[in-house]
Amino acid sequence: MFSRVRSLKAQEARLAYLLLTPTLLVVGLIIVFPVIWNVVLSLQPIRLSDLPRISLLNFSDLTLRNYYTAITARGGRFWDVLWVTVVYATASTVLALLMGLWAAMTVREAFPGRNVVRGFMLFPYIAPVVSIAFIWKLMLDKTIGIVPLLLEKVGFPAISFLTLRSYPVEIFGFKIGIPVALMTVIFFEAWHYFPFTFLFFLARLQAIPQELYEAAAVDGASPLQRFWYITLPQLYTVAGTLFLLRFIWTFNKFEDVFLLNGGAAGTTVLAIEIYNWLFARRNVGVASALAVIMALILTGLALLYLREFARRSSEV
């Protein structure tokens, strides 16, 4: 009897492996293998033009030189890029969360046309990134853009949002420069991804039991107090999860900035820097080294995410 049960189990396991094999092969070939090979490439001095000729399987002279170059080259530009990336990822994630919460509160209660509004709210997220980037690029264009034209009518100076590194202003006698281009890509990113946080916030909002609000109202809590003491605490968990997830994905985002302004005017994020090392400076080794650094940062964040939130993922 026992051996029969065991053999059934063994049979099931065998079928499971059989079903998994094609999936594992493909995932191994196009995801796991590239990630590992990336580490090897980062230890070899390879230029783009050498690629077709040199032997990639020659592991005799592995060196950490690429990492040294990646971090110290061009006057330590790496640290600027890292800083810009952190600012970009943090600010646009926080903004996307706030906008998502605002949007979710807006359509939480029924009103005529709510479904239409909710549908529109998802547009920025589902539309192809290439077209939304170009739409905003043209709307922000200095000569034909509708946004600068309208701003000019109400007395703002004509500036070119996507290519102006810094706009000097004076506040209390201090001269500071507003990083216009960086702020513009941050706002674009928040606009692009607020629907994502909106959907999760809305789902969570609709799961809050109505009795909580009724009880609080009986106790004399005003609407604002009910929002502050009931709604917000119910959203902390989902907000934490969303923050980490969005931060991870924004941190390595390439397309958005690349399409808007190519990383000009102080908006070069890490992913763009990697692309530039590969194709503008044609240095495969350094590009790979940067990619490894990025992968390490992300693996750290991803493990944090898995440990903190994924176990509770049923509620998200």
Next chain:
Amino acid sequence: MIWSSREILERRLWWFFRVFSVLFFLLITAFPFYWMFNLSVRPYSDVLLNPSRLFPSLEHLHMAFGPIPCLWNPVPQCAKWAKNSSYLGVLVDYHFLTYIRNSLVVSSMTVLLTLLFAVPGAYAVTRMEFRFRDVMSWGILLIYMFPAIVIGIPLFVFFVRLQVLLGIPLRGNLYTVTFIYLASTLPVALYMLRSYFPSIPKDLEEAALIDGCSRLEVIWRITLPLALPAIASVALYTFMIAWNEFLFALLFLVEHQPAWTLPLGLQQLDSQEVPRTFLMAGSMLITVPVIVLFFFFERFLVQGLTAGAVKG
């Protein structure tokens, strides 16, 4: 219940704020897409002359869409009309017809391959007992979060070498790029199915097993039909991801223009020599199918989004 004056005041303020919010969100989400349409139908000369014109005239619409029959019935005047119709311009002069075909081919093949590899794998991980099950399940989560650019470089290097080794063009090749698109669709599909399969009652499968079906028969006759809505939604999302994919197209197709997909073809239009209205007509061509698809399947797709349908 008697409301306090504070309750009434706050309710009223919230009402005003909500009306303002609805208008604000409508403006920031709908207007950019309307603006794309507006710029795409007007001749570039008109856009340069009146950049803030809100509505195209009837004549503009006629100029933009009137010459569309040129696509199947080219008369000699077509070349002249194409100058004022940005749609005809991008479709014919800038080869968008080819790009649409390429995008359709690549996206459909990606859907097929993704389902082929994701469904059995996700089923095994969620429904069957074997030793490495937990590792696989965490692995799906991990690859779901992994960035495309990190995978892109080694794959690029690999294909350059393989091309030299085999002597056949692998870059600029729609089949190669389909295979590479799996790197962005497969994790999403696995992740979605991994959260869907557990919701199919196990009892049904067990009953069929007791009745003498083999495990494969159970999967084919019971689980798959029940999972059909989820599989359809995975298929739709996979199609959308492949249709929108830009980075891999840029890395692997840019050298061979006849193989460009819509996103790549559109990005290559972004230069000062091409009228900006053409850029917007191209954007319309790539965006409208996605939005139509979305409206058709909205209910269905919104659920998918919260089940992790899209990464990035």
